[in-house]
Amino acid sequence: MMRYFVILFCMLLSLSTGVHAKGFTFTDHTGTKLTLSDYKGKWVVINFWATWCPPCLKEIPDLVSLYQSRNDVMVIGIAMDYSDPKTVLKYVKSMSIPYPIVLGDRKIAAQIGPLSMLPTTYVFDPSGNPAVYKVGLVSRESLEEFMRESSATKPQSTDRGPAVKRKEN
Secondary structure, eight states: OHHHHHHHHHHHSOOOSSOOOSOOEEEOTTSOEEEGGGGTTSEEEEEEEOTTOHHHHHHHHHHHHHHHHOTTEEEEEEEOSOSOHHHHHHHHHHTTOOSOEEEOOHHHHHTTOOOOSSSEEEEEOTTSOEEEEEESOOOHHHHHHHHHHHHHHTTTOSSOOTTSOOOOO
């Protein structure tokens, strides 16, 4: 039964028909520079969200939990479509978001890949390669299951296995 859910989740993951980024350079709201290469050896989860987006706000507690409980995961939130940075920072404080927040725009989003709607979450594997992305709500459980399945299949081959359909660059 669990395998069924893993396959279903993986099939629901939207894979880009465009080119995925091989790296990024952001500056978070505190002025700290963030680059993909800084997180070699960790899963990197890039979550595009907005303060007015109910599914975005719903998934943030799971992303906080994932970030706080795993040393092998880095989460970066990119706030989009805002009129006042103070509003974003108020949400960050009220939701106790401990991971870096980038005040985003289309130029920042273009470093990662297509952004058709919010929320959208991109995942990079510990080697820094684009692994997958999902348009819509994600959960801690689904992200951890994807990471487990990907880690289990990786030593056997560079392919993610039959359950995950990847678009090669």
